[in-house]
Amino acid sequence: MIQQRRSVVQRSLDAIEQMGNKLPHPITLFFIFAFLVVIISALFSAMGIMVEDPRNEGEILTVKNLLSADGIQYMFTSAVDNFTGFAPLGTVLVTMLGIGIAERSGLISTMLRGLVTSVPRQLLTATLVFAGIMSSMAADAGYVVLTPLGAVLFAALGRHPLAGLAAAFAGVSAGYSANLLLTSLDPLLGSLTQQAAATYDQAYAETINLAMNYYFMIVSVFVLTLVGTYVTDKIVEPRLGSYDGGIQAEEVNKLKPEEKKGLIGAGIAFIVTCAVLALLIVPEWGPLRGPEGEIVNSPFFMSLVPVILIMFLVPGLVYGIITKNITTDKDVADQMSDTMATMGAYIVLAFAAGQFVAYFNETNMGIILAIRGAEFIESTGFTGIPLILTFMVVAGFINLFIGSASAKWAIMAPVFVPMMMHLGYSPELTQAAYRIADSTTNIITPLMPYFAIVIAFAQKYDKKVGIGTLIATMLPYSIAFSIVWVVMLVIWLLLGIDLGPGSPIHYTR
Incomplete structure (x- = not known):
């Protein structure tokens, strides 16, 4: 019976993949989307569609x-x-400049070959999902670091690389709101929540802290890691089938003496690089700390991209020099150039996607859609758990069209935070519900900015991968994460557990 149910699921995902892959190439599709935005903007403008902007009282938004x-x-x-x-x-x-040196010097492949001999196979998926979830500390860097590394790692083990890519993508994107530490997202959303709460109860808003969802998100890390591991091993990878392009076990076990020496040198270089960076961050006088010595929202968080570049570049250079894969500065330049040459398709796609996203924002259509969705929930008259679930459905739907978590919350918080407070639910609960809905739908919308680069990474292993393939692959994660996370929130709600330090479920004056 269980097998029959799985067969139905697999056939459904196959149908989604087939329909999605009948769509044009992603580059063509984004150009079509941009063209449609232009046409629809003219129609909606002629129809006089407008809404009042809840962020600015009395201001009218038109298309x-x-x-x-x-x-x-x-x-x-x-x-x-x-x-x-x-x-x-x-x-x-x-x-990719830094990753390119680490890859083309041979460092990454050698590390992977060594890794597969030391990491138990049964823990690999969980480690990858966990690392993806934790990568939100590095803002969006997980998309361009972990997703391709997940694919390479699975391929090295003889497993399907798209399953590794999917596991990493699920952790990075669908689990974006969870973390064992506070990330830049916490103050970003928290400040908007405080502002919205102040319109209903100024005194209560002053008691809200930016770590309002911290306890809930810590537990979420471990729960989502287990769920992501199960979905990868039991649903996604079996559906993808076998993969014959990986490094064989016999090859994996053979590390040459110079490769081992290169790994040691790269490891030392990595430690030294981390120590130098720590001097810029850890001391109170560190130039990458915030104005009052803070870490969150500090220059360090604003400069994670060059930090990652350096942390890949330096060990890659040291490894290449030791193994003699890099002998002159020309080798470095050539390896960087070769890496950029592989990014040509993505650069074209970025041009098309950039026009569409800009047009959508310029026309105000995304904002108007969000406000209309908020008005719909308000009109349902729901209360309690049905209201929270309806709110999450609308927030997730809006996320299919507007990728920025802060932009959506800036629109929705002024409406829903006071409304929930009026019904006895705290701003902390409303923000937690929003974060769940926002995260779990990231991986199934082509309008998410990094969706395109994930397709580009996947096409390195299967040229036929399209939007339908990626959506069908990621849909089980989206559904599983949504169900489990919602159940977690309901349990939290029923038990009345604080979501964070001094952050109750219920609101009282």
């Missing part, structure tokens, strides 16, 4: 017509900025 004279002027004058300002572009390219 900007991109077929108007001003709109056409905007499309022509902003095209370059839309491309260069596309958020993942610089992050990906700069990070």
